[in-house]
Amino acid sequence: MKYALYYWPGIQGRGEYVRLALEEANAAYDDVARSGNGMSAMMRMMEGNSGTPPFAPPFLKAGKLVIGQTANILLYLGARHGLAPKVEAGKLWVHQLQLTIADFVLEIHDTHHPLGPSLYYEDQRAPAGKRTDEFWKERTPKYLGYFEGLVKANGGAYVAGRRVTYVDLSLFQIVAGLRYAFPKRMKAFERKIPALVELHDRVAARPNIKAYLSSERRIAFNEDGIFRHYKELDL
C-alpha cells in the first residue's frame, strides 16, 4: 500500500514528524501537496464530503482510512511499521510521550506567535521576545530535562529502550529545530542534555534517515515553519 501524506508544501512543520516515521520505515508515500494539483486535492479533502474531514494538515491516507492529527498518525504508523512497542502498556507510553512532544511543539510555535496564529510575527515582536525568554528560562529546561532523564534511565540508546520508536525520530527533530531557530541559546543549553544530543546523532546516522536528510524530500528549515530563526529572539 502506498500512503498519501497531505501537508502544506514548503515547510517541515508538523508534517515532518510523519515524514521521519515514513522514511525510517522505508514506506512508499506521496507527499501530495508538493506536486501538480496537490494543494487543491488537499483542500478538497478538508471540505468534508467524506463525513470525517480533518481539521487541519497533516493527514495521511492509508487505503480507505484518512487519519488526522500528527500523534494519531504516528500511533497508526508505529503499530504497522515496528516503530512502537507491541504491548498495550508500551504503545500507550510512547503515545503519551508523543503527546508531550506535541505540547512542546505548540510552545515552540508560540515563541514567535504569542498573540495567536492568525497575526503576523511582525505584529507581535515585543510579546514574542517576552515569551521566548520565559520559554528558555522555564519551559525548555522542563520539557527537555524530562526527556533527558528518560533517555538516561533507559541506558542512553533510545527513549523507550534499545529499539528506536517514532518518539526518538521526533526528539531528533526537536533538537535539530531548536539548533536552527536559536543557535546561540541552544549551544549554551546543550551541555545540560548530553543524552538527547547523542540520541539526535544516533537517529541522524540511521541509514534511512541519513539518506532522507540529504535528499530533496527534506525541506530546509525556514521562517514559515514551526522553528524560525529570528536573530532578535536568540539574544
Added chain:
Amino acid sequence: MKYALYYWPGIQGRGEYVRLALEEANAAYDDVARSGNGMSAMMRMMEGNSGTPPFAPPFLKAGKLVIGQTANILLYLGARHGLAPKVEAGKLWVHQLQLTIADFVLEIHDTHHPLGPSLYYEDQRAPAGKRTDEFWKERTPKYLGYFEGLVKANGGAYVAGRRVTYVDLSLFQIVAGLRYAFPKRMKAFERKIPALVELHDRVAARPNIKAYLSSERRIAFNEDGIFRHYKELDL
C-alpha cells in the same frame, strides 16, 4: 478495578475531561489529590522511580498501568467503557477529534496566558486582551464551526453518530467553560452553533452526568483553571 485519577485539586482543568468519562461510565475511581496525603502521592508518582513517570497531571492508574496525557487516557477508557467505536477507523477518528479539542483547550488557556504558563495573568493583561480578540475573531469560529458541521452532518445527536463518545463529553465541557469564562461573547456567538448547544444540553441531561454535575465531585469553575472569567476579556 478501581481507577486512581491524579490531578491538581481545586480546579477542573484537563482532569475534567477524564472525570466526565469516568462518571458517564459509572466507573469506580479515587480522585487522589483531593483528599488526605493525595498531593504528595501525586508528586511522588511524577518523580520517576517507575521508569515511566508522567510529565504532568492528569494521569490515571489502572491496575499496573499508569497512563498520562488527557487524550491518551480517554483513548484507553473509551475502548473499555463503550465510549468510542470499536472498529479501528472509528477509534482513530474520535481520538483525532479529541486531539483537535486538546489543541483548542490550549488556545483557550493562552487567551489569559499568551506570554506562557510560567507568568501570572496580572503580568500579561494587555497581550491577553489582544490574544482574546483574535481568539474570538478567528479561532473560536474555526474550531467550533468545524465541530458544529460534524454534529449536523451526523444528524444532530452526537459528534460521531447516534452513540455518545468521550468527545461529546469534552464538547459539553467546552461549551460550559466558554459560557463561564466569556458569558457575553459566548451569548452572542451561540446562535452560530445551535447543534453544539443542543449537544451540550443532551450530554448534561444524561443521568450519570446530571448526577455528577450536581454532586460535590464536580469542582466549580474558578480563576485557577483553564476557563477563567476576567471581565476585561469579555467586553
